Amino acid sequence: MNKMNRFFKSVLLAVGLGVSGSMLAAPAKAVVVIEAELQDWSFGGIFGRYDKNQLQRGFQVFQQSCAACHGAKQISFRNLSEEGGPAFSESQVKALAAEYTIIDPELEEGERPATPADNWPDPFPTIKDARAANNGAVPPDFSVLAKARGISQKFPAWALNYFTGYQEGGADYIYNLLVNFKDAPEGVDVLPGQYWNAYYGGTLAMASPLFDGMIDYEGDFPETVEQYALDVAAFMMWMAEPQLNSRKQMGFQVLVFLFVLTGLMIAVKRKLWSKVEH
Ligand code: HEC
Incomplete structure (x- = not known):
């Protein structure tokens, strides 16, 4: 009996040492992951509504920056003129669609100009091309990305969400990601083709897609990374949930x-x- 006890004790000791040893040996994450800064979204709360002008600006950011790499398969040009969304006029959407080309092998010419009924064309003909252009990574499709991402919160913040109706985690995630492309902290090696993001708490295969002044807004809106990030995050939220x-x-x-x-x-x-x- 005594022998058995001693045996169990030594097994326990060995396991204990092993566990604490492996905890010590685990590569300490060099970075403190920063917490998301929550934004005041027009579509938050029970009375929340999308702000049409913000969605129009967000579309502009999407079209002039993100759409070079990211697709939005589920969105047709026509959706951009629907109520509750960016609500561009039908003639604006028609003119916009005509700027794009749809590749269609069944046609004699192999391609034709897009119409409002077409879905948003993918920026790369195949996944292989997408990978080749992005250091092996595939830029995810935007159609529902805002719903596939969220922020992580500690107790009690997430429990309060049941009462405040907080559902804007996807937009907050995208905003915080876009404004936190920074120099990597000392001691962190960043591989070629990878970029440090302080909110992500690591590197990803996307460089900051935004810089101050890159997109001209009509009206008095600041042409800053923060404003672009807010607007494109709102637009992505609308794409993911047009019926909000x-x-x-x-x-x-x-x-x-x-x-x-x-x-x-x-x-x-x-x-x-x-x-x-x-
Ligand atoms: C030059 C190409 C390129 C452009 C332009 C670009 N992205 Fe990306 N994006 C990528 C790639 C590649 C990835 C995948 C990164 C990875 O998995 O490491 C990515 C990933 C993402 C992700 C997902 C991150 C995650 O949580 O996994 C988001 C969100 C995103 N991009 C938003 C944007 C927005 C918004 C814009 C426009 C303002 C934009 N991107 C412009 C290439 C691009």
Whole structure:
């Protein structure tokens, strides 16, 4: 018995030492991952709505920077003129589509100008081409990317989200990623074709796609990386969830309906029980 005990003790000791040893030996992450700075989005909260002008600016950023590498397969040109989205006029969308070419091997010429019914054309003909142009990485399609990313929060912040209705994690992720391309901290080796991002807490195969002044905005909007990042993040959120406006409106109407129904039920209950002794 004693022997057994000693045996278990030494096994435990060995396991314990092994675990703590491996914790010490684990390559310490040289960086403190910075927390996301949450932005004040027009589409946040129960009454949130997309801001059409912001979506139009965001489209401009997408078209003039991101679309060189990222596709948006699920979006047709026509979607850009829909209510609740950037809502460009139909003639603007027609003119925009005509600037793009659709490759179609079934046609005699092999290609034709795009029409509003076409989906946004991919920037690279094949995945292989995408990889070759981007150091082996494939730029992800934007159609639903804003919904596929989110920020990580500590307790109690995430628990409060149930009450505040916070659903803008995707947009906050994209904004924070875009404004945090920095020089790598000392001691961190960055491979060729990789770029350090302080929010990502590591390197990725995309260099900062934005710099101050690169896109001309109409009106008085700052032409800064921060503003471009906000606008393109909002646009990507719209691409991923074009029905947000009507979803939030319906949610509010349901709340009003339930409120009125509760009032009616109380009145009915009072009336029915008014003649019963109790
Ligand atoms: C020169 C090509 C290029 C341009 C321009 C570009 N990207 Fe990228 N992007 C990439 C590549 C390549 C990746 C994949 C990176 C990886 O996996 O390491 C990527 C990845 C991303 C990701 C995903 C990061 C993650 O969480 O995995 C986001 C978000 C993104 N890009 C946003 C943008 C936005 C917004 C723009 C325009 C303002 C843009 N990109 C412009 C090449 C580009």
